[in-house]
Amino acid sequence: MRLKVEEKRCSGCNVCRVVCALENFGVVQPAKALLQIKGLFPEPGTYSIDYCTQCGICAEECPEGAIKEDDGIYRIDHDLCTQCLICVESCPFGVMVVLDSGYPAKCTGCGKCVELCPRNAILDLDSQAVKKS
Amino acid sequence: MLYGYAGKILKYNLSSAHHSAEDIPRELAEKYLGGRGFIARLLYDMLPVGIDPLGPENLVIIAAGPLSGHLLPGSGKTHFGTLSPATGGYGDSNMGGHFGPALKYAGYDCLVLEGKARKLSTLVISDDRIDLVEDEGLAGVGAIKTEKLLKERLGEDYQIITVGPGGERGVVFSCIHHDFGRQAGRTGVGAVLGSKNIKAIAVRGTGSLPLYDPPGALKKGEEMFKVCFAKPGFKTWTPYGTASITGWVNEVGAFPTRNYQTSFAEFHNKIDGQAIVDRLLVTDKGCFCCPTPCGKYGFAKTELGSAYVEGPEYESIAILGGSCCLEEIEEVAYANYVCDELGLDTISSGVVISFAMECFEKGIIGKADVGREISFGSLSDVVYLLEKIAARKGIGEVLCRGVRHAASVFGGDSDRFAIHVKGLEWTGYECRNAPGMMLSYMTADIGAHHNRSWALGFDVSQSDADVSELIKAGGGKLGVSSPEGKVDHVISMQHSRPLYDALGICRLQTMEIGFETVHYEKIYELITGNKLSWEEMLQISERIWHLTRLFNSKHIKGFGRHYDYPPARFMEEPVPTGPNKGRFISREILDQMLDEYYEKRGWDNNGIPKAETLARVGLA
Amino acid sequence: MWGWREHMEPTGEEKLITIRINILGHLRELYPQLGEVSTVESESPITVSGIIRQLGISPRMVLFVTGNDRIIPKNTLIRGSCSLNLISPPAGG
Numbered sequence: 001m002r003l004k005v006e007e008k009r010c011s012g013c014n015v016c017r018v019v020c021a022l023e024n025f026g027v028v029q030p031a032k033a034l035l036q037i038k039g040l041f042p043e044p045g046t047y048s049i050d051y052c053t054q055c056g057i058c059a060e061e062c063p064e065g066a067i068k069e070d071d072g073i074y075r076i077d078h079d080l081c082t083q084c085l086i087c088v089e090s091c092p093f094g095v096m097v098v099l100d101s102g103y104p105a106k107c108t109g110c111g112k113c114v115e116l117c118p119r120n121a122i123l124d125l126d127s128q129a130v131k132k133s
Numbered sequence: 134m135l136y137g138y139a140g141k142i143l144k145y146n147l148s149s150a151h152h153s154a155e156d157i158p159r160e161l162a163e164k165y166l167g168g169r170g171f172i173a174r175l176l177y178d179m180l181p182v183g184i185d186p187l188g189p190e191n192l193v194i195i196a197a198g199p200l201s202g203h204l205l206p207g208s209g210k211t212h213f214g215t216l217s218p219a220t221g222g223y224g225d226s227n228m229g230g231h232f233g234p235a236l237k238y239a240g241y242d243c244l245v246l247e248g249k250a251r252k253l254s255t256l257v258i259s260d261d262r263i264d265l266v267e268d269e270g271l272a273g274v275g276a277i278k279t280e281k282l283l284k285e286r287l288g289e290d291y292q293i294i295t296v297g298p299g300g301e302r303g304v305v306f307s308c309i310h311h312d313f314g315r316q317a318g319r320t321g322v323g324a325v326l327g328s329k330n331i332k333a334i335a336v337r338g339t340g341s342l343p344l345y346d347p348p349g350a351l352k353k354g355e356e357m358f359k360v361c362f363a364k365p366g367f368k369t370w371t372p373y374g375t376a377s378i379t380g381w382v383n384e385v386g387a388f389p390t391r392n393y394q395t396s397f398a399e400f401h402n403k404i405d406g407q408a409i410v411d412r413l414l415v416t417d418k419g420c421f422c423c424p425t426p427c428g429k430y431g432f433a434k435t436e437l438g439s440a441y442v443e444g445p446e447y448e449s450i451a452i453l454g455g456s457c458c459l460e461e462i463e464e465v466a467y468a469n470y471v472c473d474e475l476g477l478d479t480i481s482s483g484v485v486i487s488f489a490m491e492c493f494e495k496g497i498i499g500k501a502d503v504g505r506e507i508s509f510g511s512l513s514d515v516v517y518l519l520e521k522i523a524a525r526k527g528i529g530e531v532l533c534r535g536v537r538h539a540a541s542v543f544g545g546d547s548d549r550f551a552i553h554v555k556g557l558e559w560t561g562y563e564c565r566n567a568p569g570m571m572l573s574y575m576t577a578d579i580g581a582h583h584n585r586s587w588a589l590g591f592d593v594s595q596s597d598a599d600v601s602e603l604i605k606a607g608g609g610k611l612g613v614s615s616p617e618g619k620v621d622h623v624i625s626m627q628h629s630r631p632l633y634d635a636l637g638i639c640r641l642q643t644m645e646i647g648f649e650t651v652h653y654e655k656i657y658e659l660i661t662g663n664k665l666s667w668e669e670m671l672q673i674s675e676r677i678w679h680l681t682r683l684f685n686s687k688h689i690k691g692f693g694r695h696y697d698y699p700p701a702r703f704m705e706e707p708v709p710t711g712p713n714k715g716r717f718i719s720r721e722i723l724d725q726m727l728d729e730y731y732e733k734r735g736w737d738n739n740g741i742p743k744a745e746t747l748a749r750v751g752l753a
Numbered sequence: 754m755w756g757w758r759e760h761m762e763p764t765g766e767e768k769l770i771t772i773r774i775n776i777l778g779h780l781r782e783l784y785p786q787l788g789e790v791s792t793v794e795s796e797s798p799i800t801v802s803g804i805i806r807q808l809g810i811s812p813r814m815v816l817f818v819t820g821n822d823r824i825i826p827k828n829t830l831i832r833g834s835c836s837l838n839l840i841s842p843p844a845g846g
Contacts, residue, residue, distance in 0.1 A: 008416075011416070011417050011418055011419035011423070011426035011428075012418060012419055012426075013419040013420065013421060013422055013423050013424070013426060014231070014421055014422065015204070015358065015422050015424070018203075018204045018422060019204055019351075019354070019355065021341075022204055022347070022350075022351045022354070023351060026347045026348075026351075027341040027347075028202065028203055028204065028341055028342040028344060028350075029238065029339070029340065029341035029342070030234075030238070031238065031290075031338070031339035031340070032341075038289055039289075039312070039313065041281070041312075041313035041314075041441075042277060042281065042313050042441045043441055044415070045313075045415045045416050045418075045430045045431075045432070045441050046415065046416050047416070112355075115355070116355060116358050118358065118361070118362065118423075118424035118425070118426075119417075119426075
């Protein structure tokens with residue numbers, strides 16, 4: 001799924017980041033999460049959520065054509081990727097990570113963050129339904 | 134491999150800057166879990182008797198638990214422990230936020246600090262890189278401002294704890310501050326860190342935690358969140374957080390006012406959870422992995438000044454609002470902010486200040502002692518006294534050592550209403566018609582504190598036992614709450630509640646929204662590979678309970694039964710007004726309760742654990 | 754699950770109303786005879802406190818009451834059949 005956010009609802013709990021790394025890479029390691037939560041304290045006292053909007057800039061910048069779009073989601077093809085990491089640098093939201101294998105990783109819309117966000121701060125862009133009111 | 138743990142204890146000698154990372158002994162993890170358990174064991178084993186709590190030999194131990202940092206509700210807790218400068222005995226304090234998980238991701242479950250840095254310093258940990266950075270420019274800087282400066286300097290991905298000016302100067306109720314509004318508030322842990330010339334500790338952790346069953350832990354963790362979402366209380370707890378109980382505590386006549394002279398505030402609906410939501414609230418601010426963020430971050434505007442502040446929590450409402458009689462939520466929040474920036478525990482600060490106000494009212498101290506006239510209900514007087522305390526100037530030099538010390542200096546019978554146990558100031562529940570809660574405060578290991586056992590609901594249900602009479606009367610005065618059956622209840626809670634502090638998780642999902650403990654059993658097994666029932670975990674918690682009692686008897690000279698009594702006010706002065714008018718609990722009744730408590734605990738008549746008890750719980 | 758608004762107002766002849774009550778938290782331990790869900794039948798209207806008393810509980814044992822995700826003050830008059838949650842005094846802060 002593609003994502004959207006309601007930052008005002010975010011409480012900074014980081015459940016999204018913990019489940020992201022565990023779901024996608026099998027590790028308890030928020031440093032590998034594919035989204036970022038930043039606290040804006042002491043003022044204005046809210047949180048910002050940096051997430052993959054599937055903008056495609058990583059694909060544009062990739063010199064190998066290793067990032068391709070499929071049904072609105074950009075995915076990295078490891079067969080073509082040379083681990084140059086230009087994509088990671090070019091991400092305007094800073095939400096790509098480098099795995100221990102050396103390959104870059106990006107959000108592929110698994111939706112676990114949406115499923116587990118207790119605040120409905122991260123949502124399915126294409127869905128009207130709100131799971132937890 | 135200790136699954137679930139980062140696996141290391143970092144021991145840092147601040148005097149020599151020598152440090153070592155040691156493997157956590159398997160036996161320590163199995164017998165004590167982590168968090169409060171590690172702290173109790175390590176303090177008991179490592180701390181020599183007769184040291185100065187504010188001297189270099191004291192230790193500050195910071196410990197996460199085996200469940201900290203993992204995918205499950207409320208896994209962000211960090212525990213702090215030391216020899217308390219307030220009580221001279223076992224001191225610990227629990228803190229929400231994100232620090233414990235960061236410490237684990239950096240590779241450490243536990244940090245042991247000893248010695249003293251040469252100059253005021255910040256300890257910076259970035260995974261396995263550790264730097265002690267001299268930072269004298271931070272001297273006197275507020276705890277919140279310090280965190281902001283360090284975030285700007287080091288990066289947003291650091292989790293930071295700070296000490297305020299109060300901690301730098303050794304105020305015995307100084308706290309540790311974190312994440313723009315969370316604190317390890319009690320027993321003066323901030324003063325001990327400050328005495329070591331540590332202004333802040335900043336941790337960045339990018340590592341991972343080992344899991345015994347990764348797919349199982351993922352599935353169960355997800356399920357636990359969804360169970361929370363489905364609880365009816367999921368939606369009702371969060372909007373008001375701990376402040377939600379303010380109205381009820383007044384309704385049952387347990388709300389301290391005017392230094393615990395009275396137990397009901399007519400103005401309570403101006404300082405309750407609804408007042409926060411209507412007048413202050415900006416964000417529901419949560420701890421790591423919390424589905425029910427109870428932190429109320431807001432903006433308070435008063436005549437004295439304006440500030441962003443997380444809170445006030447119920448305790449701050451009860452003490453700054455109730456005991457000091459600040460009648461508007463903005464005033465309570467602003468006073469809370471001043472405490473936070475100065476790095477002072479809101480609870481002890483408020484009790485010490487309301488004590489000074491009562492002494493002034495009674496003429497025991499005067500304008501010459503204080504520097505001005507002071508009275509209940511004045512925000513300006515509260516802030517004046519907080520600043521004096523943090524600076525240790527004038528009357529602050531007396532008050533900074535706590536209410537027990539202040540009473541010994543002021544004299545004039547003031548020790549009768551110096552509201553503390555063992556030298557730790559009382560908290561937000563007035564107990565002259567709540568024998569279970571009274572016993573909870575009397576027997577908590579760190580001194581007067583409500584966290585170990587919260588028996589007030591049980592007390593109230595008993596004093597309301599004759600419901601038909603109450604219904605006929607349409608409410609009004611509460612019946613007398615009997616001491617019967619309270620001891621068992623208190624003992625049970627003293628095992629169950631601190632267990633969360635050993636596991637490194639928050640207890641509020643269980644306590645507030647009824648989240649079942651069986652889930653923790655299951656996730657513990659999936660994360661660690663060890664099978665422990667909740668009952669077995671409670672036995673570990675019981676072991677820790679006896680250990681902290683032993684610690685007190687080892688370190689407090691002449692420790693014994695006489696340390697377990699409340700102030701004379703509660704044993705001799707009837708509540709003058711309100712729902713509990715006329716109530717108090719006599720020393721005779723408290724003696725009977727203590728006798729029963731010691732017997733059931735397996736302690737001798739002086740409250741010292743017997744040899745056979747220690748053998749039973751694995752402490753021989 | 755009955756909606757709050759649809760059932761707050763009486764529907765014509767409704768004089769007898771049924772209130773479904775979820776008993777939450779410590780209240781279940783203190784009043785085990787009530788189980789997890791209880792039902793009160795009453796003439797309309799009745800206050801929330803009145804409903805609590807009909808269960809045999811003192812209103813003082815209830816921290817607050819919610820219905821449809823909102824806190825309902827104890828002196829609120831209930832006019833129609835509905836569902837309420839009783840939140841017990843919590844375990845402190």
